[in-house]
Amino acid sequence: MEGIGTTSLWSLCRAIDFQDLQTAIKERDSSEILPPIKDASDVNAAPLKILLLGASDPCHIIKTVARAGRHGRRNLEFVVVESQPTTFARMIVLLDALFSESETGLQDRINLFLDLYGNLLLRPVTFTHLQHRSTHFISTLPTSPTLALAPHVRITTTLLKFREKDDLDTTFQFYRSDKKPFDLAAMWDARLRRYHGARYDTRAAMVDWDYNLKLVPIFPTLDVDTYNRFRASGQCFPIRESGGSEANRTWATVERLVDPREKVGVVKWGYFSDVVVGPWGAFGGDCEDKSVLKTRNGVKVCDVGEVVEKVVGGLVREWKGRRGITREEVDSGIREIPDGADEDNAHPPSERKPTTTTIHLATPPTLPKLPRTFPTGFDHIYISAAMAHRLPEVSPFLASPTSNNSVNASKLDSRPTVIVQNVRYVIDLTKEQRAEYTKTVLAMAGKMGLEPAKHPAMEGEGGEYFIFVRGEERVVEE
Template identity: 30%
Template sequence: MFWGLSESLDFFKEYQHCNSQSFAKDSLNFLIYGSCDPRHIIETAAKSYSHNIQINFYVVDGCVEIIARNILLLAIAGENHDSLNLLQKVHLFMDIYGNSLVRPSSYQYLSSKANTLLKICTDQDVRTQLAPIIDIESLKYRERDGLENAFSFWLPKEKNHFDIEKSWEMRNRQLLKTRYDYRDGAFDWDLQMCLRERGAHQICPQEYKHWRNTGVAFTFPEYEQCLANKTLAAGLVRNGSTFFHRGYVGDVQVGPFCAFGLNSKEQSMLKSSHGENEYRSTEITERNLLELFHEIQNKTPYVHDKNMSRKYGNVVLQAGKSFTGYNPEAPEIADYNKPFICMPNIKVYFLSVDEVYEIQSRTKWKDFFDMVFVAQNYFQFLKTTFVEILRDNALIYFESNLHSVCTKEKLAEFEGKIKSFAKSLSLSSLTKGSINVKQSIFKYKFNKE
């Protein structure tokens, strides 16, 4: 919940690569079935300047708060360059995306942007003007009310209290039980024997342990995270002028590192010596987001300035709380109410939560999707009727639980379930490489007979 376990993908590139000989379409329909974050949308949108194909994303998630958070993250990616420069936008995204506690400037942005998102959610004319890539018409009224609750909860009011630190500690205690007093050893085992052994080499021990202890994944020495990230609250229910919620119910074992922080085009940034990286997953995430946001904004290829990336691979950064005088109810310094950066060939349709169960059986979606991405925790909802929503030559990508801390037996069991399900539907495997190489995504193609 809140972030996925696999790398971001350019869906258009994936589809074109597998259908190059027969590719002659004006538009493509992509289904994202429970990815928990908009990483694939952002990656695909960033590269869309190189082609003129209309790309329609249909997003299904089982939680309204996730939908609200996805809209916010897309808003940051599409934030007007007059409001934030490129580096500010990247660090804002990283803060909101991966940190339980955020900087005062990020909190201020969230507080201000919530007002704009409320208008986008409740007024179709405003939505058309400010966020033309967003479509929420398929959401039911109760779900739109849920969006309104989420955006209202993000406003800077004392009654909208969210003690993320207490909630995070409680989750850790429930998970570790008697091992809690020796948690650093447990954290090191999970990193070294599970995540890094399975390909997540770029995650450094100090950043992983800091995240496991505090929920703060991405840190820089000039920033202080000290205010609750309200986008991580789940189960919001309005109670008069305030809200009930379930606290933090997301992941406390893997972290937000997988989407943008494991690989880079800059091979020099992936170097390590005796198991110690020169760059953290944090710096890799920063570099990759700089590329994506640059291309969304400028519609030109990105050339990275290596001087922007600092080598903190083996540095333990001190994190404190120096902003104790900050007043969360202070007037907003900006409205952040300018239109999204123009992405004319991208449209994102957020579907009803009910579609988690119904999308496979509704005639509306028959022969509709050119590509489907299935998150690992949504695989359990699939039925054999799943193929009916696919067009000929459609791609089906199944996220594995490779980047998790589950046992090798559970890893193999889930992999077997994916392969068995694909075989029952006569899907053709696109996953190449050694049989012993584990995959974070299993790729298949569907051909009608």
């Protein structure tokens, strides 16, 4: 799996709203969203607890938090388990870019996020922002176990060891440093040379093969120009025709490399991630506004970068507005306020008190201790493909069925679930390797008393996720 590297920076599969598990299959049409605002009947319900194992990308957190207003007022608790502190640092930076209480305009906030998320080289203004916020995190995290991104979104480090907190601090020190050179463009080229090998000089033909024969059949929103630009330079989201000039240090990870002369392991900063698929899977594969997915005369109305911008923009608008009243107001970010009323009092009480989100950071050695911290278990457990071997270890953490669910939850949403990422977009795998992965995941789940949730989109092996429930709770979606 040389093409996707040893460390993941982004999700290859779609982002999930854990209060609407249909989003693991497809996005709803815009005509189906924004149900009537719920009352406050579920405000005292136990928080919805979600374990994210190896997700490497905050996309699931972003979508679940942004759309929390659609599902009542149930608070959210995430436990994010990652092996590398660099992944935590990148998550914090990306969540801060979208959710921080700053005066940054909506479009500037979206551009900032996209620049950090999917561009090898940053605009100078983005790099300055990264340095400034890294300094803030360095001064805040050692003095407080809780980092408040917004009044109702906070990150805690109480589950991390002191050494892991020091590693997190070191990562932020690296982010803000501009004294030591970090030639990310040269590292990108080195990754390409290693991946292509003797065929490096004919890589254009290899890129064309990967695009047309491997990705287009499973990722129809991906356009050829954007994909070619990513494979050549690592730039995925052109912003206002401005080019990047500073290395995106949030893409850097740490690996232990063996010195060929000394024969000893040396820890190095470098780029060890994806060079073949790209960062569009989380937000670029589908959209509630289906008009952006259309084609005219065989040409896509929007390229995949514009689809991502549309989706992320909609999520930010929805989060900022807490709950929308009409689809047009969510899209425009504008809502009429009655004459003589101030903006805060123009909203019903349930709107003025949004859900509280707590994000706990943890590492794999902490897993055996989680049942003591969360004795009732987790409502949803997400496991990435890289962590699928830990399915037997974490499946006992699944909560028992409870009545504390959203009022309008579907049958599948109302069950504790284990969601395992499929290898649909790992294009270097053979058909036999994919089949073996599927067989192994199903076998491990079966031994733990889990069965696939019966859903029309779960049939076959082409889905992005396996969704499991306890055997006696198997459900059938209409």
